[in-house]
Amino acid sequence: MLLCLAVSACAEESTAWFNPQVPPPYPPEHEPAGDEYFEDAVFLGDSIMENIEMLDLFPTANFVTLIGMSPISMDKKLFVLKKEDRWVTAYDMINQYPHRKIYILLGSNALDHKTYKSTLDDYRVMMERMIQEYPDTVFYVLCPTSPNRARIKKDRLDVQRYWKFREGLLALAEEKKLYFLDAFTLLADEEGYLKEELAAPDGFHLKLEGSKLIEELVRTHTVDVE
């Protein structure tokens, strides 16, 4: 019983590997990193990340993406390994690639129907598992973007949910030693709505310009992992 509690406590207190010269959560801004930096990076995410993959913005990186994915569906939605003729979870899929760095863009598909607290709880569970499974990996968490004003109104959401999630994710990044990349405020207007000029017709996904802004954010905020 005591052993279980100790193991559980250790798991809860686990933090990710980070560069001691650059303490998380904020990576420094610098000139854009070249493609070589992303050769051992995995980009994990939903349709917004899949779009970044499709647009080939990080040609040397590997992507683990599924449309509709959220933190809670990491071990529910499955990926096919065609050559081995079997289905695996996102956690297993990451192991198929070099993963010294993992970029995560998840949460949008939960925030549209769950509370920010519930989404954060799922995010924490996911991070704790990832830190355990990939102990030598640097994690970059990209704060998910919000929908535009019309979509938030249509779906009867509250933009405050996105602000609060951002606050909670930043706190989690500090606690777990994750590097925080604020795609939310980068792409939102002052009130927190996705800028109209960046929004796809559905008000949720990103036009090319929005994806390119995320690319720039990622390339200009990296840490040395050697």
Added chain:
Amino acid sequence: MVKRFQLIWLGLLLTCLLCGCAAEKKAEETAPKSCAEWADMIAASAGFQELADANAKYLEKHLMVEADSLEDWCLRMDNTRATPEMICVLKVKAGANQAEAKKALEDYRKEQIAVYRDYQPDQVVKLENARVLENGAYLVLSVSHDADKTIAALGSGWK
């Protein structure tokens, strides 16, 4: 008299043959030559979302088609991924497994139906109406809001 009729019929037959050859040559000249040109033609037939070209890595990973098995190909996806709209035109190499490539496209369509059923059910109809079409070495999968128009745009010979 009979000979004259025979000569007239022969003349008519030759004229028809010559016209047929000319029409065929004209069709050949105006027919798309590359997969990208086929894709352009399909794109012009229905109001697609803005599409972007995907690369071979994406084709192989998401559609599970080996690029090495293709003589030519073109894959264009909704450049926001907000919808499943896409155009995929493949020209399979002689001797490569065309049935496998065709099955891969059909599997992709079915998989996307399952994905969108949970995610954006209003988009499922586009995938349900889409069909994988074949014409010689060419395969086409286009997903749009008007499948009939895109199929009609391809012309005859596709099944």
